[in-house]
Amino acid sequence: xxxxxxxxxxxxxxxxxxxxxxxxxxxxxxxxxxxxxxxxxxxxxxxxxxxxxxxxxxxxxxxxxxxxxxxxxxxxxxxxxxxxxxxxxxxxxxxxxxxxxxxxxxxxxxxxxxxxxxxxxxxxxxxxxxxxxxxxxxxxxxxxxxxxxxxxxxxxxxxxxxxxxxxxxxxxxxxxxxxxxxxx
Amino acid sequence: xxxxxxxxxxxxxxxxxxxxxxxxxxxxxxxxxxxxxxxxxxxxxxxxxxxxxxxxxxxxxxxxxxxxxxxxxxxxxxxxxxxxxxxxxxxxxxxxxxxxxxxxxxxxxxxxxxxxxxxxxxxxxxxxxxxxxxxxxxxxxxxxxxxxxxxxxxxxxxxxxxxxxxxxxxxxxxxxxxxxxxxx
Numbered sequence: 001x002x003x004x005x006x007x008x009x010x011x012x013x014x015x016x017x018x019x020x021x022x023x024x025x026x027x028x029x030x031x032x033x034x035x036x037x038x039x040x041x042x043x044x045x046x047x048x049x050x051x052x053x054x055x056x057x058x059x060x061x062x063x064x065x066x067x068x069x070x071x072x073x074x075x076x077x078x079x080x081x082x083x084x085x086x087x088x089x090x091x092x093x094x095x096x097x098x099x100x101x102x103x104x105x106x107x108x109x110x111x112x113x114x115x116x117x118x119x120x121x122x123x124x125x126x127x128x129x130x131x132x133x134x135x136x137x138x139x140x141x142x143x144x145x146x147x148x149x150x151x152x153x154x155x156x157x158x159x160x161x162x163x164x165x166x167x168x169x170x171x172x173x174x175x176x177x178x179x180x181x182x183x184x
Numbered sequence: 185x186x187x188x189x190x191x192x193x194x195x196x197x198x199x200x201x202x203x204x205x206x207x208x209x210x211x212x213x214x215x216x217x218x219x220x221x222x223x224x225x226x227x228x229x230x231x232x233x234x235x236x237x238x239x240x241x242x243x244x245x246x247x248x249x250x251x252x253x254x255x256x257x258x259x260x261x262x263x264x265x266x267x268x269x270x271x272x273x274x275x276x277x278x279x280x281x282x283x284x285x286x287x288x289x290x291x292x293x294x295x296x297x298x299x300x301x302x303x304x305x306x307x308x309x310x311x312x313x314x315x316x317x318x319x320x321x322x323x324x325x326x327x328x329x330x331x332x333x334x335x336x337x338x339x340x341x342x343x344x345x346x347x348x349x350x351x352x353x354x355x356x357x358x359x360x361x362x363x364x365x366x367x368x
Contacts, residue, residue, distance in 0.1 A: 128280075152234060156245060
């Protein structure tokens with residue numbers, strides 16, 4: 001448990017471990033990345049707009065492109081390889097490269113904290129992950145952004161929407177985690 | 185020269201995304217255990233990263249906008265959408281163990297349940313697209329305050345809000361670190 005939360009004082013030792021960086025340094029890095037994207041491409045960091053465009057692409061495989069184009073939401077966010085979609089691909093590749101470079105890439109079906117509470121069943125973990133992903137994305141679209149697009153990119157501009165989103169997600173996230181992990 | 189548009193921006197999108205994904209992995213927020221333990225208030229890595237990113241990013245972007253090098257990119261505070269969406273998002277995040285950005289990044293590090301949850305995110309986005317017309321006439325039509333900042337809402341100048349937020353972050357992190365040092 002004690003090495004889960006690394007204090008700044010222990011940072012040099014922590015950084016020597018593969019694939020770890022002081023969280024304040026990582027936060028500052030994301031902050032500096034925000035400066036760069038605001039100046040260079042005028043497009044703040046965000047994930048879910050691109051993800052819903054990809055969903056339109058997936059849906060068109062099932063119901064055909066005409067049905068997707070007729071949908072009023074996808075008419076506003078058509079599937080294409082635009083900036084946001086390529087940023088999302090880059091995010092995946094960056095984490096892949098980082099985990100390979102630090103030799104911490106490994107296949108994980110059931111994480112330790114989940115296993116401790118709910119056991120090692122892969123179907124159960126997969127089912128809840130699928131459901132949770134679906135609820136999170138529906139909520140992110142309703143809120144017009146996720147942790148990145150609303151929480152960080154709107155939050156750093158002190159936009160009301162960003163701070164209301166952060167408050168709402170942490171309140172319900174903490175409450176849900178409490179319900180899931182409380183000792184019955 | 186800036187902002188870049190068209191092909192130049194498209195070429196940089198995966199580069200910026202790559203940096204974001206790399207940072208998420210190095211900060212360990214591609215781990216289910218780290219995110220869920222934040223929601224259980226046992227590991228504050230997520231808050232350390234997010235709050236640092238918001239303060240560093242926000243102060244920098246404020247001065248870049250002031251210098252005429254960047255422009256604000258504010259989103260509307262559609263309160264019905266962001267409150268309901270944020271609450272749903274927190275539930276989904278606690279079940280999935282990721283937000284969309286960290287989920288797509290975690291896929292890259294080999295987390296199979298993160299990939300299954302990404303499938304759930306696509307399903308959630310499809311459900312949202314089909315619910316959009318109904319939501320547009322109800323939740324999204326209730327209470328839209330427009331593109332407002334905390335400065336607009338409170339009447340406190342932006343720079344004073346940034347200073348207050350930075351001071352709060354430093355005090356909060358100092359308290360957190362001394363508490364974690366005692367716990368070891």
